[in-house]
Amino acid sequence: MRTYLKDLTELPGISSREEKVRQYIKSKVENKVDETYEDNLGNLICFLKGKDSSKKIMIDAHMDEVGFMITKINDDGTFGISPVGGVDPRVIKSQRFKIEGEIPAIVNSTPIHLDKDTSKVIKYENIKVYAGFSSKEEASKKVRLGDMVIFDTNYYEEENFAVSKAFDDRVGCSIMLDIIDFFYNSNERPVYDIYFNFATQEEVGLRGTGVAASRVKPDVAIVLEGTTAGDNPENTPDKWATHLGNGPVITFMHSGLVIKKEIFDAIVETAKKINIPFQYKMRTAGGTDAAQLAKTLYGIPAGVISVPCRYIHSPQSIMNLKDYENTFELVRNLIIDTYFLSKVL
Incomplete structure (x- = not known):
């Protein structure tokens, strides 16, 4: 089983x-x-x-x-995303993603040193996904609009519990x-x-x-x-x-x-x-x-x-x-x- x-x-x-x-x-x-x-x-x-x-x-x-799709390639080489299914934007700050199941990426998050207001809820239009690219031209060679984005999570099992x-x-x-x-x-x-x-x-x-x-x-x-x-x-x-x-x-x-x-x-x-x-x-x-x-x-x-x-x-x-x-x-x-x-x- x-x-x-x-x-x-x-x-x-x-x-x-x-x-x-x-x-x-x-x-x-x-x-x-x-x-x-x-x-x-x-x-x-x-x-x-x-x-x-x-x-x-x-x-x-x-x-x-549930996951996301690439809906924008920004001039600085980061990406905008939209949710596919119901995903609360509060759970994705600083998270690791994979684009098309292969390209590792991470979601932006402002450190508390620079923004003390912890009550803010990030909106999808303000989310940027960084995958190591420095320009739109560079990013567009590897990633296309409509590409699939998922959480980068490994399955873990301990005693009677599993996490994934x-x-x-x-x-x-x-x-x-x-x-x-x-x-x-x-x-x-x-x-x-x-x-x-x-x-x-x-x-x-x-x-x-x-x-x-x-x-x-x-x-x-x-x-x-x-x-x-x-x-x-x-x-x-x-x-x-x-x-x-x-x-x-x-x-x-x-x-x-x-x-x-x-x-x-x-x-x-x-x-x-x-x-x-x-x-x-x-x-x-x-x-x-x-x-x-x-x-x-x-x-x-x-x-x-x-x-x-x-x-x-x-x-x-x-x-x-x-x-x-x-x-x-x-x-x-x-x-x-x-x-x-x-x-x-």
Whole structure:
């Protein structure tokens, strides 16, 4: 388990630029699934035939991470950037970046010796990214407008915790690869046909999943996410959305969607049945691809299960590895246990 998590989080892949992530996943599922195909938008769909093909299940996680694009090359050789997805500018001062996954860079930050006002929030129009170039002409030979910019972060693991960028949602992609491995190594087949959708462009408006689902036409879906924990040391418990170490997060409602009661109840009952810890997402801000699925075709019902991650959409996010393992166990049981499937299909 967690064979792929480090590699996945360290790969570059902002929305619409997930090609390295997609290529890595394709290389790891080769000969393990019955069919793999990529659609016009960039979703990667992996099909695993079940014992019974009368029903279709989609498991979905998005490949893209939040990041930036180069939107200006300044006369002094620095760059202006715009966010791709929701990134608070307060988390990027003095941070290390990589342009196109290769060129190291750093974000400007005024030392406190020169500006005592620590209440200021830097605006994107005032951010300059320095990559060692001294002029626009020099910089333009290496960097182009529209180039991808990501946080330069390495995966780190210690005891029960991991730290990295892009847990939202490479953690979901990693769990799906683990589940594919489970079926491959056990030489078993799922109850029904399963389509694993590694989705594109979730962070910029839930763009990919609906396109993939229109092709697959699943009867039900399970969306996997890395979700905000909110149990930051400075926050009181009433502001926590979830808590590290309390198990997989089961969503009953979020922005744009109320989860169908039968699906929500069946996920909860399955977690109780296999005796793993779980928690509810106690704040409803934010959304997932499940909201897009509800508007696709005639409406595709979906459940949402997440791994809680502290400080998501930042260079350093923290995850409890026990939460990852329990989320894997919950999802695995949902698709092999006729209890859940009988309740939702």
